[in-house]
Amino acid sequence: MHPFNYIAASSVDETLAVLDELGPRARILAGGTDLLVQLRGERFEIDSIVDIKQVPEARALHVGDSLIIGSAVPCYQIYENSEIANLYPGLIDAASLIGGIQIQSRASIGGNLCNASPSADGICPLIVHSAIANIKSPTTDRTIPVEDFCTGPGKNSLQNNEMLLSIKIPLPSKGFGAAYQRFIPRNEMDIAIASVGSAITVDTIDSNITHARIALGAVGPTPIFAKKSSDFLIGKQPTQHVFEEAAEIAVGEASPIGDMRGTPAQRLQLVRVLTQRTLTIALERAKTNL
Amino acid sequence: MDSPKKIAVNCELNGKPAEFLVAPYQSLLETLREVLGLTGTKEGCNDGNCGACTVTLNGRIVDSCLVLGAEVEGASIDTIEGMATPDGLHPLQQSFLEEAALQCGICTPGFLVSAKALLEREPHPSEERIRLWLAGNLCRCTGYDKIIRAVEKVANQNS
Ligand SMILES: Cc1cc2nc3c(=O)[nH]c(=O)nc-3n(C[C@H](O)[C@H](O)[C@H](O)COP(=O)(O)OP(=O)(O)OC[C@H]3O[C@@H](n4cnc5c(N)ncnc54)[C@H](O)[C@@H]3O)c2cc1C
Numbered sequence: 001m002h003p004f005n006y007i008a009a010s011s012v013d014e015t016l017a018v019l020d021e022l023g024p025r026a027r028i029l030a031g032g033t034d035l036l037v038q039l040r041g042e043r044f045e046i047d048s049i050v051d052i053k054q055v056p057e058a059r060a061l062h063v064g065d066s067l068i069i070g071s072a073v074p075c076y077q078i079y080e081n082s083e084i085a086n087l088y089p090g091l092i093d094a095a096s097l098i099g100g101i102q103i104q105s106r107a108s109i110g111g112n113l114c115n116a117s118p119s120a121d122g123i124c125p126l127i128v129h130s131a132i133a134n135i136k137s138p139t140t141d142r143t144i145p146v147e148d149f150c151t152g153p154g155k156n157s158l159q160n161n162e163m164l165l166s167i168k169i170p171l172p173s174k175g176f177g178a179a180y181q182r183f184i185p186r187n188e189m190d191i192a193i194a195s196v197g198s199a200i201t202v203d204t205i206d207s208n209i210t211h212a213r214i215a216l217g218a219v220g221p222t223p224i225f226a227k228k229s230s231d232f233l234i235g236k237q238p239t240q241h242v243f244e245e246a247a248e249i250a251v252g253e254a255s256p257i258g259d260m261r262g263t264p265a266q267r268l269q270l271v272r273v274l275t276q277r278t279l280t281i282a283l284e285r286a287k288t289n290l
Numbered sequence: 291m292d293s294p295k296k297i298a299v300n301c302e303l304n305g306k307p308a309e310f311l312v313a314p315y316q317s318l319l320e321t322l323r324e325v326l327g328l329t330g331t332k333e334g335c336n337d338g339n340c341g342a343c344t345v346t347l348n349g350r351i352v353d354s355c356l357v358l359g360a361e362v363e364g365a366s367i368d369t370i371e372g373m374a375t376p377d378g379l380h381p382l383q384q385s386f387l388e389e390a391a392l393q394c395g396i397c398t399p400g401f402l403v404s405a406k407a408l409l410e411r412e413p414h415p416s417e418e419r420i421r422l423w424l425a426g427n428l429c430r431c432t433g434y435d436k437i438i439r440a441v442e443k444v445a446n447q448n449s
Pocket residue numbers: 027028029030031032033034035036037052071072097098099100103106107108109110111112113114115119120121122158162163164165189190191337338339
């Protein structure tokens with residue numbers, strides 16, 4: 001790797017001061033599982049890394065009025081927390097399939113979001129759980145829904161002097177269920193050809209759907225909040241036929257490219273299948289939550 | 291930019307205090323091999339895919355190629371060098387020998403460190419669980435069945 005300095009920040013202010021001074025010549029280090037690979041691959045050069053793993057706000061993980069996930073919290077801390085596992089099943093699906101065990105010891109959901117890969121496994125689940133990104137600069141605090149955070153492949157809406165502080169997810173209501181699935185050629189350790197997250201809420205075991213969110217991965221320049229198919233579900237009976245119709249609408253919301261991983265047609269078919277499957281699992285989970 | 295200054299790091303390495311100087315951009319893998327002379331930890335891919343560089347950091351397995359040496363200040367690290375004791379090989383090492391679970395051996399330290407962490411956490415994992423846990427460790431020569439069998443054998447000996 002090319003020479004750079006290492007700063008272990010102990011506070012948000014210290015982190016922001018470095019970003020303010022060095023601009024794009026500084027990069028935040030969370031788990032490093034994207035950043036160190038990119039630096040070694042000489043994708044870009046920097047003067048300094050700012051490690052935020054000792055910053056209290058970046059390490060926070062607690063459930064209160066909502067779930068707060070500090071931006072550097074590694075995946076294993078999320079899926080090993082039984083309270084979070086019960087409340088946020090879609091998030092757990094993702095945290096336990098990112099990389100292998102070694103990667104999960106380090107990789108954070110915050111880093112996954114900031115890296116803004118269209119195929120990032122953490123982002124669709126955050127979207128269907130209605131997550132909000134808490135962002136901080138030296139002068140202001142702002143929040144943005146996760147579906148608006150990524151702006152293109154590898155690009156996010158952070159300014160050079162801003163950091164992602166944490167991710168906030170509201171407490172799910174009674175009758176909420178969510179699921180995330182991806183399709184990869186191997187069983188583990190690969191990049192999604194397409195992926196889908198779904199969440200639905202039902203009031204009673206045989207009531208109509210009162211709330212739904214679908215998000216699509218690796219079928220556009222960013223993970224996509226599929227608003228039309230989500231809205232279509234609201235007020236409908238949660239039947240397989242309705243899920244098939246929703247999946248058809250979701251296909252229309254995807255705009256995949258073809259590359260060495262898959263053709264557009266294959267990706268669209270995957271959206272169709274994974275939407276139905278994740279809705280079905282989300283419904284099963286919703287029913288256990290009544 | 292001025293050439294970055296080396297950083298003094300204090301940590302616990304294989305149960306003993308260790309102190310060393312690292313360049314801020316040096317990985318933990320390079321630090322172990324080139325600064326500390328602990329060449330048991332291997333480099334395969336240098337990008338997080340193969341697990342040959344697996345070590346334990348504060349009780350969790352990590353790819354040491356994706357950790358900076360400077361990041362381990364105050365941490366506790368265990369490498370393959372800490373696995374055997376003066377009394378003999380660790381049961382997993384013995385089992386890998388008996389089951390012929392290695393050929394070139396480049397992947398072996400990583401598999402051993404990973405498998406040890408699994409059995410310490412879960413003494414009786416299913417075959418599926420072992421395969422999933424070891425998915426971040428690749429082997430180019432032996433094939434996985436012998437490796438899995440060697441781990442299962444030790445799990446079966448666990449009380
Ligand atoms: C072998 C391997 C397998 C992988 N498998 C998967 C997989 O299955 N699914 C998947 O989605 N990803 C996978 N990844 C990619 C990576 O592990 C994930 O994207 C991970 O979640 C990144 O988190 P991190 O904490 O390591 O981020 P880092 O590498 O520390 O950071 C990522 C980027 O975000 C920036 N950043 C981090 N935190 C902040 C912050 N608080 N504010 C502003 N910017 C910030 C960094 O500067 C950097 O540009 C894999 C990577 C490897 C090496």
